[in-house]
Each structure stands twice: as structure tokens, then as C-alpha cells.
Amino acid sequence: MNISEFRQQYIDAMKMSERAKIAELFRLADDLEATDKTEENYRILSDIFSYLCYYTKAYNYLLAVADNHNTKDAKKLYHLKENSETDGDKYGLKRPRKMKDSFIKMPNFKYCSKPLEAGLFEQVDSPQVCDCCGKGTSVIYSGSFYSVENVNVLCPKCIASGEASKRFKGEFVDYTILSSAISEEYKKELCCRTPSYNGWQQEYWVDHCGDFCEFIAYVGWKEIVEMGLKNSVEFSPKAEGYSEHKEYIVNGGSCQGYLFRCLNCKKYILYVDCD
Ligand SMILES: [Zn+2]
Ligand SMILES: [Zn+2]
Structure with a gap:
């Protein structure tokens, strides 16, 4: 028997982890409801909504x-009817909220191309x-900022434009702990327009x-x-000293690792500090 493309997507979705599965089933239902009203599509929709606990649907x-003469159909209908009469759609699962990262547009930072993934910003529900x-x-x-003024909230744009650094000096x-071998221009970019991490010691x-x-x-070290x-x-x-004690480097622990990557040779470089 040929499996329709939508049925295959349904089968694939059912193999996913719970959260991903629910999101994928909602997405698939949207597609199916917008396409041809064929028997096969209606059957998949019925399976999807049954899984999502929308029994009436x-x-x-x-x-x-x-098919009235098909016992499988009759059985399924009987169960769905029963559930529909007792619960209807009221226990229907909620559509998972989209991952916020996907539609937040971040400015470009030379020294951190994925600042959200890197954990340098916190996403909050109410602005x-x-x-x-x-x-x-x-x-x-959520990283460090050295200023005499009391600054609590900074948006990504004000960091990227240099405005926050300028305004709060x-x-x-x-600046003073950076390598003397690096040009002033690069140092300025880093100190004034780059979100930093939050270290145990000075970053x-x-x-x-x-x-x-x-x-x-x-x-x-586990993540490495x-x-x-x-x-x-x-x-x-x-x-360098930590290379002999790798097992002590624990994310979120008292011996924290910070992973960097060279912009030129692309080598990964690990820095570590302790509380
Ligand atoms: Zn701002
Ligand atoms: Zn390099």
C-alpha cells in the first residue's frame, strides 16, 4: 500500500519527542486543513486530533x-463519540509556543555571532x-558591564551601536586586562560594542x-x-593549568569554562576561572 506524503509526515511526527511531536502535529493539521478534503486527509486529521485530545473534532x-461496514472504523468512531460526549475538546492540548529565538532579530556582534545561544542575553515574557x-x-x-552608574537593563541594540558604552561611560x-598585542580598534570593538560573559573573576x-x-x-568539560x-x-x-584537571571544569559549577573560537584559524580555545 502506498503511504501518502501526509501520512508519512504523521508517522514521522509520532516518533518525535513529546514537545516536538505536539508542535509538529499542530503544524501538520494546519497543512491538512488547508489542502484537499480527501478521505485519507480526513483520516489523518482524525488521528491527529484524537492524539491531541480534541475528540469532537x-x-x-x-x-x-x-465506512459503515468496516469494523475498525466503527470501533474508532464508537470511542471517539464516547470521548466527544464526555470531554469534547476541553482537554485539547495547547499549541506549544514557538521558540522565541526563531523570530528575535539580533544585531551583529563581531565577537559573538550567536549571542542568544551563547547565553549572553536573557529572554523575558514581559518587556x-x-x-x-x-x-x-x-x-x-546578562553579562558584565563596568560603569560607575547603576545600569540594570540593556537591550542588544544599545550594546551593538556603542550607545550604552558611551552614555554610561x-x-x-x-580594557586594562586585555593583551597588549591587539590593535586599539579591535579593543574598542570588544570593550564598547560587544556583549560579554559573566565570569567568576574579571572577564x-x-x-x-x-x-x-x-x-x-x-x-x-562534559560539554566539550x-x-x-x-x-x-x-x-x-x-x-593552561586546568588542562591537567579537566574533570573539575563543570558548567554552572565553581570551576567554569568559557569556550571561544578564533575568527581566523577557527580553532576552539577554552578559558577557565574559579570562584
Ligand atoms: Zn536600548
Ligand atoms: Zn587562530
Whole structure:
């Protein structure tokens, strides 16, 4: 028997993890309801809504195409009718909210191309007012900022434009601890227009091949292994001592790793500090 494209998508969806499955079933139902009203499509819709606990919907879709002489159909209809009469659609699962990352447009940061994934910003449900531009933002900077003024909320735009640094005379990374071998232009870009991480100690920013590296993620050694980097990652000279005690580097622990990647040679470099 040939399996229709939609049936195949349904089968694939049912193999997914619970949250992904529910999201995919809702998406598939949208597609099916917008396409041809064939018997097969109605049957898939009935299966989907039955799984999502919308029994009345499931019942009605099957009822429209069911074969009276088919015992399987009759059984299914009987159950759906029963559930529909007792519960209807009131226990219907909620459509999962979309991952916020997918539609938040972030400015470009030279030294952190994926600041949300890197964990340098926090996403909040109700927007807060940026101390710099006064506009509401649901993406809030969570890294370090060195300024004499009391700054709580910064939006990504005010960091990228340099406005926050200028207005509050602040730096995201302390200029004085950076390598003297790096140009002033790059240092300015890093200190005034780059979101930083939050370290146990003062945030040291790794450099390689004559420029600062890109911040990738907060990591422990476990994450390094999972990313397949245990043989290729290089320890920053400032964190060389930890290469003998890798097991102590734990994400969220008192010995924290910070993963960087060289913009030029693409090598991964690990920096570590402790509380
Ligand atoms: Zn702002
Ligand atoms: Zn390099």
C-alpha cells in the first residue's frame, strides 16, 4: 500500500519527542486543513486530533469519511463519540509556543555571532525598559558591564551601536586586562560594542591570530566532550593549568569554562576561572 506524503509526515511526527511531536502535529493539521478534503486527509486529521485530545473534532473528521461496514472504523468512531460526549475538546492540548529565538532579530556582534545561544542575553515574557534607549525589550543583557552608574537593563541594540558604552561611560570587558598585542580598534570593538560573559573573576577575553576570538558558550568539560572537541580544543595560556584537571571544569559549577573560537584559524580555545 502506498503511504501518502501526509501520512508519512504523521508517522514521522509520532516518533518525535513529546514537545516536538505536539508542535509538529499542530503544524501538520494546519497543512491538512488547508489542502484537499480527501478521505485519507480526513483520516489523518482524525488521528491527529484524537492524539491531541480534541475528540469532537476527531470524531467529526472520521464520521465524514468512515465506512459503515468496516469494523475498525466503527470501533474508532464508537470511542471517539464516547470521548466527544464526555470531554469534547476541553482537554485539547495547547499549541506549544514557538521558540522565541526563531523570530528575535539580533544585531551583529563581531565577537559573538550567536549571542542568544551563547547565553549572553536573557529572554523575558514581559518587556522591560532599556536604561539606555528607554524602549521596551524582551531580550536583556546578562553579562558584565563596568560603569560607575547603576545600569540594570540593556537591550542588544544599545550594546551593538556603542550607545550604552558611551552614555554610561562603561565597558563590557575591562580594557586594562586585555593583551597588549591587539590593535586599539579591535579593543574598542570588544570593550564598547560587544556583549560579554559573566565570569567568576574579571572577564578575560581570549585572543588568537592577532584578533580577539568569538565567544561561543559557557561550558564544562562534559560539554566539550559532547561537542566532539576534546582532542582539538586548546587551553588559553591563562588557563593552561586546568588542562591537567579537566574533570573539575563543570558548567554552572565553581570551576567554569568559557569556550571561544578564533575568527581566523577557527580553532576552539577554552578559558577557565574559579570562584
Ligand atoms: Zn536600548
Ligand atoms: Zn587562530
